Amino acid sequence: MSTQLLLGNDAIALGMVQNGCQVVTAYPGTPSSEILAGVVKFKKQLGREIYTEWSASEKVAFEVALAASWSGLRSATAMKQVGLNVAADPMFSAAYTGVVGGFVIVPCDDPGPISSQTEQDSRLLGLTAKVPVFDPSTPAEAMAMVKDALELSERHRLPVILRPTTRVCHAVQSVEVNGSAQPFIPARPGFKKDPQRWAATPGFRLKLHHELNAKLAAIEGEFEKSPLNFISHLQSSISTERLEIRDGRLGIVASGVAFTTAQEALADFGAPVPILKIGTPYPLPRKLVTDFIAQFERVIVIEEPDACIELQIPDRTRVSGRLDGTVPNAGELSPEVVMSVLAEALDRVGVSVPPPPDDEALGAIIQSLKITPRRPRLCPGCSHRSAMYTMKHVFGPNAIYPGDIGCYSLGTNIRAIDTFVDMGAAVTMATGFYHAARFTDDKRPIVAMIGDSTFLHSGITPLVNAVHTGARFVLLILDNHTTAMTGAQPTPANDYSADGDLAAKIPIPDIVRACGVKFVRIADPYDHEPFEALLKEAQTFTQSPEGGVAVIVADRPCVLYDRTPITENPLPVVITEQCDGCRYCVEAFECPALVLRADKSRVDIDYRICVDCGQCIDACYKGFIVPKEMAVA
Numbered sequence: 001m002s003t004q005l006l007l008g009n010d011a012i013a014l015g016m017v018q019n020g021c022q023v024v025t026a027y028p029g030t031p032s033s034e035i036l037a038g039v040v041k042f043k044k045q046l047g048r049e050i051y052t053e054w055s056a057s058e059k060v061a062f063e064v065a066l067a068a069s070w071s072g073l074r075s076a077t078a079m080k081q082v083g084l085n086v087a088a089d090p091m092f093s094a095a096y097t098g099v100v101g102g103f104v105i106v107p108c109d110d111p112g113p114i115s116s117q118t119e120q121d122s123r124l125l126g127l128t129a130k131v132p133v134f135d136p137s138t139p140a141e142a143m144a145m146v147k148d149a150l151e152l153s154e155r156h157r158l159p160v161i162l163r164p165t166t167r168v169c170h171a172v173q174s175v176e177v178n179g180s181a182q183p184f185i186p187a188r189p190g191f192k193k194d195p196q197r198w199a200a201t202p203g204f205r206l207k208l209h210h211e212l213n214a215k216l217a218a219i220e221g222e223f224e225k226s227p228l229n230f231i232s233h234l235q236s237s238i239s240t241e242r243l244e245i246r247d248g249r250l251g252i253v254a255s256g257v258a259f260t261t262a263q264e265a266l267a268d269f270g271a272p273v274p275i276l277k278i279g280t281p282y283p284l285p286r287k288l289v290t291d292f293i294a295q296f297e298r299v300i301v302i303e304e305p306d307a308c309i310e311l312q313i314p315d316r317t318r319v320s321g322r323l324d325g326t327v328p329n330a331g332e333l334s335p336e337v338v339m340s341v342l343a344e345a346l347d348r349v350g351v352s353v354p355p356p357p358d359d360e361a362l363g364a365i366i367q368s369l370k371i372t373p374r375r376p377r378l379c380p381g382c383s384h385r386s387a388m389y390t391m392k393h394v395f396g397p398n399a400i401y402p403g404d405i406g407c408y409s410l411g412t413n414i415r416a417i418d419t420f421v422d423m424g425a426a427v428t429m430a431t432g433f434y435h436a437a438r439f440t441d442d443k444r445p446i447v448a449m450i451g452d453s454t455f456l457h458s459g460i461t462p463l464v465n466a467v468h469t470g471a472r473f474v475l476l477i478l479d480n481h482t483t484a485m486t487g488a489q490p491t492p493a494n495d496y497s498a499d500g501d502l503a504a505k506i507p508i509p510d511i512v513r514a515c516g517v518k519f520v521r522i523a524d525p526y527d528h529e530p531f532e533a534l535l536k537e538a539q540t541f542t543q544s545p546e547g548g549v550a551v552i553v554a555d556r557p558c559v560l561y562d563r564t565p566i567t568e569n570p571l572p573v574v575i576t577e578q579c580d581g582c583r584y585c586v587e588a589f590e591c592p593a594l595v596l597r598a599d600k601s602r603v604d605i606d607y608r609i610c611v612d613c614g615q616c617i618d619a620c621y622k623g624f625i626v627p628k629e630m631a632v633a
C-alpha cells in the first residue's frame, strides 16, 4: 500500500484499472476529460492490458463499452453530463437488457455551470432510465465506488452510474493505493447469443421492464444496509449549549460534494447537526431516509445540481431543500451558499452562529495584484479568430451565424456567433434558418461554423439532412487537427489513437463530399485574402441555380497543439507610435496579447504571450500594426 496524491479523475481512472476494466471509452468534455487519459497512464504504469478509445461521440463510447460488457468483460465509459444526453438512447435500452460484465457509466456533472450549456443532474437521468447511481463526495470515495459499482453491476446485471461533480473530478486528495493488487479478470468469456434479451422485440421488452423493476427493488434493499449511506455526527469542539441541537430540531440529508461542504460548515459553526450521508441516491434507500427524517422537526436536503434525493422522499412534510427554495434551485452549492443555508436553518431553531468568515486577507491579495477582470477569449494566434474576422469582414453584421460547441463558441464575444445549442446544431440550425427564411422573405446570408471534433461527433447527419433538403448556406469547418477545448484529444481525423498508437485517419473533406456536398474547399484562414475570396465564392455558389451547401474546411492546427507552422514562418509585429488607442483591434480582433494601456492612450503588444503569428496586422484598419521588419526599416 502507498499513499498517492491524486486528482479526482485520476482516482476514478485508477479505480477502473485496478478493478479489472478491460475496455474503457470516453468522449472528452469538462469536467470528465482526464479520466481516459488517466486510464492510459495507469495501464502503462501497472502493465495492464486495457483497450482505450476516444470515441467519436458519447453514444459511440457507450455502445462500444456496452458490447464489451455483453462479452463478459468489465468495462466503463466516461463523459460530461450533457454527453449523457447523447448516450441516453442506448442507456435507456441497456437498463432493460441488462449487462454481463460489470459496466460503469461515469457522467461528470458541472454545477454552476462552469463550462457547460446546462447544469443538469445525471442522477435524475439515471432515475428516469432506471439505472442505479453512486454519488461520491471525494476522490478517494470515487475510487472506492468504482469497485462497488462494478460489483453491483455484476450482481444485478445492470449498468451502474458513478456520478461525480466538478469539485470531485478536479479536487486533489491523498489516496491509499494498492499497486500490486491483481484485479478479478473473467476467464475466457465471450458474447453469448440470447436474442430474447440482446435483440428483444417489444413483447420481450415488457418482460425485461418487469425484470428491471424487480432488480431495482432488490438494489434498494441492499442500499438500505450499505455503508455508503450513514449518519455523520460532529464529535469535537462542541459547546454544551449547541449540543442541544441533537434534540431533534434539525437534521440534514446530503450527498456528493455537498455533504463534505455541509460537514465542514457545521464544524466551523461548532453545530453538531446530524447529517445522513447518501452515497447511493438512486434507488433511494427510502426506509433509511424516512426513519432519519422521523427523528427531526425539520430536515434540509443539500444536494446538487438538482433535487434527486428530495424528489424520492415519500413524505416531504418536514423536508426543505431545492424544491421549496430553502436551498437555491440553481447554481453551485459553494461553501458560502451552504453556510448561508445552514446559518439560516440554525437561526430558525434558535441557534445563532457567527456569520460566514469574510476572507479579508485573500481579498486584499487579489486587490493588490491589480488584475483587470476580462472574459474568456481565444488564445493568441488562434486560427479560429482569423477565420471569424475574415468571415465577418465578408458577410457583415447582418448575416446569420449559427455556431457550435468548442473553443470557437467564444466567437460570441466578437459577434461571430449568433447561436449555439448543442453538438452539431450549427448545421441543423443553419438548415432550419434557411427553410424558415423562405416564409419570412429573409435574404440574409447564413454562415455556420463547426469544429472538426464536433463535426465528426454530430455534424455529419445534419449535413446529410441539409444536402438532402436542398438547404443553401456556407459551412465553415474549423479544422484545428484536435479536440482543443478539452486538452487536445485525438479525433477520427487524426492518425493516432488514445494510446498514441497508429490509427486510420478519416479525412474530413472526403466525408463532406460523401455527404453530397458539391462545393468543398480547403484553405488556411491565416491567408486572409485567399480565404476572403473563397468565402465570397462559396456564397455565390449557394445562390447559383445548381447551388446548395458550400463547405470550406479552415485548415490550421491549434497553436497549443502544434506550433510548427508559426515557428517555421513567424511574423513578429509592432504597433507604431501613431496608435491613438481607438481600441478597434482590441474589440474586433480580441487577441489577448493586444493590451490597452492603463491611461487608454494606445494599445501595446504583450510579448510575453504574443506568438508572432502576425494575424493582427489587418485588425488595425489604420495600418498602425505592422511587421517588425518594416518598422525597423
Ligand code: SF4
Pocket: 575, 578, 579, 580, 581, 582, 583, 584, 585, 586, 602, 603, 619, 620, 621, 622, 623, 624, 625
Ligand atoms: S492599433 Fe490601430 S486599431 Fe488598435 S488601438 Fe491602435 S489605432 Fe486603434
Ligand code: SF4
Pocket: 380, 381, 571, 572, 573, 591, 592, 593, 594, 605, 609, 610, 611, 612, 613, 614, 615, 616, 617
Ligand atoms: S502577432 Fe498579433 S495576433 Fe498574433 S499573437 Fe501577437 S498580438 Fe496576437
